[in-house]
Amino acid sequence: MYSKETIKRFSDPQFVGEIEDADGVGEVGNMKCGDVMKMFIKVKDDVITDIKFKTYGCMAAIAASDMMCELAKGKKIDDALKITAKEITKDLGDLPPVKFHCSILGTHALKKAVEDYKSKQKA
Amino acid sequence: MGVDIYLDNGGTTKVDERVVKAMLPFFTEQYGNASSTHARGYDAQKVLNKSRDTIAKSINALDEEIIFTSGGTESNNFILKGIAFTNKKKGNHIITTKVEHKCIMNTCAWLETQGFIITYLDVNKEGFIDPQQLEEAITNKTILVSIIHGNNETGSINDLEALGAVCKKHNVYFHTDACQSYTKTPLDVKKQHIDLMTINAHKINGPKGVGAAFIRKGINITPLLHGGDQEFKKRAGTENIPGIVGFAKAVDIASEKNVKQMTILRDKLIEGLLTIQGTKLNGPLGERRLCNNVSVSFKAIEGEAITGMLDLKGIAASTGSACSAKTLEPSYVLMAMGLTHEEANGTVRLTISKDTTEKDVTIFLKEIKLVVDKLRAISPFKGDA
Incomplete structure (x- = not known):
């Protein structure tokens, strides 16, 4: 039902964790829909130098979180924000249609983390 | 494998x-x-x-x-x-x-x-x-x-x-x-x-x-x-x-002997699962519970992730009814029983048969603990609170 890549990401995610002194933190989803994704970023010179996640959710949600982190790490913030749910899904080797929203959640989590980072910059 | x-x-x-x-x-x-x-x-x-x-x-x-x-x-x-x-x-x-x-x-x-x-x-x-x-x-x-x-x-x-x-x-x-x-x-x-x-x-x-x-x-x-x-x-x-x-x-x-054996293994499963922190049994204990059914909610982790990880180890379990497994809604049965969304989403159903052995139960209990620990380490919520 899930692709090899999704299963690999789910059973051995590379970006799990929290960043204690994160420059931005974003949390999306809720218990009612069954997925909560929290993303932590470190930023230097507009580049995402480190990124980690904590996710409550199904296999697809965990795998999509991990893939999102991999795609975003090392990218300039503006470029990272251009990562689409479609790209995440494609790199995961496709997801069942009912799980597509997990990839969307990944992009939203990063967006929120960047918003948090930018608001801290202004302050 | x-x-x-x-x-x-x-x-x-x-x-x-x-x-x-x-x-x-x-x-x-x-x-x-x-x-x-x-x-x-x-x-x-x-x-x-x-x-x-x-x-x-x-x-x-x-x-x-x-x-x-x-x-x-x-x-x-x-x-x-x-x-x-x-x-x-x-x-x-x-x-x-x-x-x-x-x-x-x-x-x-x-x-x-x-x-x-x-x-x-x-x-x-x-x-x-x-x-x-x-x-x-x-x-x-x-x-x-x-x-x-x-x-x-x-x-x-x-x-x-x-x-x-x-x-x-x-x-x-x-x-x-x-x-x-x-x-x-x-x-x-x-x-x-x-x-x-x-x-x-x-x-x-x-x-x-x-x-x-x-x-x-x-x-x-x-x-x-x-x-x-x-x-x-x-x-x-x-x-x-x-x-x-x-x-x-x-x-x-089908025999009374099989029912008795399933009941013993069911209770062993329940007992073992409840030793894991942040777990809750759904449904009754004892004679008013089906001899082959265990339904447990795990705090801070999601049911499909649990069964998915068990599956990778060669253990088949479900989050609820097979007929509803492909929908995203939390189980209407569990919601009707007053479970919270978190409890319903974190539910795993284990149903044994006359062919289930004590060894199966022992291995399962060992593996489920590993799965729960691993998924709780990924979760943003605390499982033992």
Whole structure:
């Protein structure tokens, strides 16, 4: 039902964790829909130098979180924000249609983390 | 790759070798049509009658009260639609519950589009229907009450005798979906005042595609399938003789000893799971729980992730009903029992069979602990708070 890549990401995610002194933190989803994704970023010179996640959710949600982190790490913030749910899904080797929203959640989590980072910059 | 442990017997069971052996001759040797008027046909008729008698005796019914069908879904559809349309002039009100199997729920939803009014009874925290609440819901338009016996998700076994007595008192037909409880919990249609019942074979180590509807003698019911005169003109279509033989054999094999063994392993599973921090058992303990069902909610982690990780280890478990497994909604059964979204989303159902061993349980308990720890390390929430 899930692709090899999704299963690999789910059973051995590379970006799990929290960043204690994160420059931005974003949390999306809720218990009612069954997925909560929290993303932590470190930023230097507009580049995402480190990124980690904590996710409550199904296999697809965990795998999509991990893939999102991999795609975003090392990218300039503006470029990272251009990562689409479609790209995440494609790199995961496709997801069942009912799980597509997990990839969307990944992009939203990063967006929120960047918003948090930018608001801290202004302050 | 590790183990091969199957804990999804509420979804379906392995067909017992003895059942397969009993069925085989009816494919290639005694392949007659039970309606045919020649030797092969008579042989088929004979074995059909014998199988019918086995099923009838197992629930204290008469042979002519057993109608073979293609399974639980057909029996439930047949009984609900058949009784509704046959009794349309008497009334249009049907009472069921919020914790039925999907095929009752969706049949009722369809009946609503046909002008029937459905009342869905609540359950308490342990998943039981209150007979008094049932009595209060009955009106002079009520024609049928349909209540699940053993719940497929939470294992709660309803008190059919008390519920049936209420229906009898008010002269309303009483149907129960006993697919999960059949051969595991005593069923006696007379003692429990049951007018109609659904049972099937594949939940009891029999083949898929065969079940039965018990229709009390004297009850008129419109067929769902029209055609030939099979099954006392209540269900047309050439009888599935191999399936029916397998069904009867599965009933023969089922035993009190198996039930006792499953009960011991069930309680061992429950005990072991509850030693893990942040776990909660759904449904009752003891005799009012199906002997093969365990339903547990894990804090801070999601059910599908748990079963997914177990699956990678070679352990089959489910998050709830197999028929609802591909939807994203939290289980309506668990929500009706008052679970929070977190509890419902974090639920795993383990259903054992007579073939489950103590070793399976021991290995499972070891593996589930690893899975829970691993997923809690990924979760943003705390599992032990």
